Amino acid sequence: MKIVLENVVKEFNTFRAVRGVSLEIGSGELVALLGPSGSGKTTILRMVAGLEFADQGAIYFGDEDATNIPVRERGVGFVFQHYALFPHMTVGENIAFGMKVSKKARSKQEITDRVNDLLRLVKLEGLNDRFPSQISGGQKQRVALARALAVDPKVLLLDEPFGALDANVRHDLRRWLREIHDELGITTLFVTHDQEEALDLADRVVILDQGAIVQEGTPEQVCREPNSAFVMKFLGDTNRIAATAVNGVVDLPGARLTAPGVVDGPVDILARPGDLSWSATGEGIPVSVIRVIDRPEGRRFLVRTENGETLELDVPVSTRAASGDRGFVQVLQGNAYPRS
Numbered sequence: 001m002k003i004v005l006e007n008v009v010k011e012f013n014t015f016r017a018v019r020g021v022s023l024e025i026g027s028g029e030l031v032a033l034l035g036p037s038g039s040g041k042t043t044i045l046r047m048v049a050g051l052e053f054a055d056q057g058a059i060y061f062g063d064e065d066a067t068n069i070p071v072r073e074r075g076v077g078f079v080f081q082h083y084a085l086f087p088h089m090t091v092g093e094n095i096a097f098g099m100k101v102s103k104k105a106r107s108k109q110e111i112t113d114r115v116n117d118l119l120r121l122v123k124l125e126g127l128n129d130r131f132p133s134q135i136s137g138g139q140k141q142r143v144a145l146a147r148a149l150a151v152d153p154k155v156l157l158l159d160e161p162f163g164a165l166d167a168n169v170r171h172d173l174r175r176w177l178r179e180i181h182d183e184l185g186i187t188t189l190f191v192t193h194d195q196e197e198a199l200d201l202a203d204r205v206v207i208l209d210q211g212a213i214v215q216e217g218t219p220e221q222v223c224r225e226p227n228s229a230f231v232m233k234f235l236g237d238t239n240r241i242a243a244t245a246v247n248g249v250v251d252l253p254g255a256r257l258t259a260p261g262v263v264d265g266p267v268d269i270l271a272r273p274g275d276l277s278w279s280a281t282g283e284g285i286p287v288s289v290i291r292v293i294d295r296p297e298g299r300r301f302l303v304r305t306e307n308g309e310t311l312e313l314d315v316p317v318s319t320r321a322a323s324g325d326r327g328f329v330q331v332l333q334g335n336a337y338p339r340s
């Protein structure tokens with residue numbers, strides 16, 4: 001089921017939380033709405049769900065104008081951050097709940113079979129008779145997904161479903177959700193403020209700021225071609241280096257970057273920690289080391305320039321330095337944006 005949002009606006013009193021959002025989610029696509037807190041992600045999801053109504057614009061489910069269709073008739077399944085499982089019902093009863101209250105009549109046997117199928121799908125066989133208080137947070141979110149899937153939704157809406165879980169569980173659930181999505185192919189809209197989660201999971205990422213879409217594209221497009229300093233900074237660690245553009249070129253100590261289309265004048269070069277290199281002697285921006293940080297994935301130097309700017313750069317684990325050591329940083333790659 002394709003979903004289309006056409007110039008959707010939502011105001012709370014006089015505050016415009018969503019400012020004319022247009023978006024198409026293809027049938028079977030998994031799209032992530034990604035943005036900082038307050039950027040309007042949840043409000044958009046709630047309008048798609050029918051829990052909130054747009055003040056302007058339209059929302060289509062397939063070819064049908066769903067803008068004013070109430071939540072019960074939209075055929076959507078939800079999973080929220082806070083599990084909202086019914087505490088007095090077992091896992092099996094929680095999953096069966098939607099089927100029991102649905103307009104579509106199902107026999108007891110049909111419901112039991114469907115619950116067992118779903119428990120297998122979410123890899124929770126055998127937990128049928130436990131209560132929510134007797135399972136882990138990650139397991140609760142699997143039950144919540146099984147419950148959402150039980151009524152064969154046309155659309156799945158997930159609002160920070162793994163937000164309350166620890167990093168390892170989140171990581172596993174992310175992979176698992178993608179597998180389930182690939183198996184079932186349900187059109188899915190996923191809200192998160194976690195860049196890594198969005199990039200890992202989604203076919204397409206829609207980046208929001210202050211109620212408006214600032215960029216959308218595949219993870220590759222938004223990572224490799226961020227269209228603004230905001231998007232580049234929001235998607236991952238960046239260094240900012242003050243410089244000047246002249247005739248589409250920015251000269252830095254030991255490096256020349258092209259900045260096509262950038263107006264002459266002061267610019268900020270934004271560069272990822274992996275786009276800077278270190279040399280103890282040689283050319284580049286003179287710096288002194290503040291700290292060396294070791295992580296499983298590699299080593300990072302925090303350094304300070306003579307202007308007092310702090311830079312972070314990833315170095316090979318064989319590169320050694322101590323706090324106070326002097327050296328040089330070369331900018332191998334970076335994007336130039338007019339100085340903000």
Ligand SMILES: Nc1ncnc2c1ncn2[C@@H]1O[C@H](COP(=O)(O)OP(=O)(O)OP(=O)(O)O)[C@@H](O)[C@H]1O
Nearest residue numbers: 012015017035036037038039040041042043044193
């Ligand atoms: N019912 C409401 N009444 C008044 N203002 C609201 C209401 N719901 C949301 N807002 C405001 O609308 C803006 C967008 O909120 P929304 O929850 O959509 O953002 P979000 O991107 O999902 O944020 P978060 O990541 O913190 O959940 C915020 O400024 C919020 O305070």
